[in-house]
Amino acid sequence: xxxxxxxxxxxxxxxxxxxxxxxxxxxxxxxxxxxxxxxxxxxxxxxxxxxxxxxxxxxxxxxxxxxxxxxxxxxxxxxxxxxxxxxxxxxxxxxxxxxxxxxxxxxxxxxxxxxxxxxxxxxxxxxxxxxxxxxxxxxxxxxxxxxxxx
Numbered sequence: 001x002x003x004x005x006x007x008x009x010x011x012x013x014x015x016x017x018x019x020x021x022x023x024x025x026x027x028x029x030x031x032x033x034x035x036x037x038x039x040x041x042x043x044x045x046x047x048x049x050x051x052x053x054x055x056x057x058x059x060x061x062x063x064x065x066x067x068x069x070x071x072x073x074x075x076x077x078x079x080x081x082x083x084x085x086x087x088x089x090x091x092x093x094x095x096x097x098x099x100x101x102x103x104x105x106x107x108x109x110x111x112x113x114x115x116x117x118x119x120x121x122x123x124x125x126x127x128x129x130x131x132x133x134x135x136x137x138x139x140x141x142x143x144x145x146x147x148x149x150x
Contacts, residue, residue, distance in 0.1 A: 001041045002081040004030040007054050007140035011074045013124040014131040021122030024054065026071035027052070028134050031109060032081025034095050035100040041146040042105060046112040049073070054140050062140070065149070066117060073113055073121040076132055077106050 006028050012022035029049060055064040055071065066073070079102070083091035097105070106126050113121045124130045 001036045001045055001146040002032040003045055003049060003144045004078075004081065005049060005052060005144065006030075006134060007137045008074075009135040009137045011132070011134035013074065013076060013122075014133070015125055015128045020124055020130070021074050023072035023074045023122050025055075025069055025137075026066060027073050028132070029075045029113075030078040030081060031075060031106065032078050033105050034082050035097045035101055037097065037101075037105055038148065039105075039108060042108045044149070045144065045146050046109060046116045048144055050116040052068065052142065072096050072119070073111055073115060073117060074123070075110060075121055076124040076130065077102070082125075100106040100116045102126070116148065119145045124128065 008023070008026060008028050010022070010024050011028040013020050027049065051065055052064045053065050055066075055069045057063040079093060079096035080091070082095040084091055084095060085091050096102070103126055110121060110123055124132070
């Protein structure tokens, strides 16, 4: 699993002209699932995201997590994070999980993030054509790949 975590002042996702999810302070998380991902990847990644200390404390040091700032999460599925660009100019997506694998793991991530954060999260819609808007705060953008834990 690959997660691109962006610290935001606000973010939203619109589908067919209607806002599906929106947050103020928190994380916009773009999630890419590959065919070898498991529930264990979900559990590990969720704890990593929720515990990420990248919000400023009173001394302007990135030292606070989501709970400390009352932050929220907007989770968006994004298979293109597993794009292969080795050959030519048209990316290949063979490493991205097929929907029958990706959807249950995406749904499990929603549940796990909600549990770990202690509040419901906002989401997009798997497979939909989504318009994502954000105001990146910092900017702070962190990439985590569950296959590179060491």
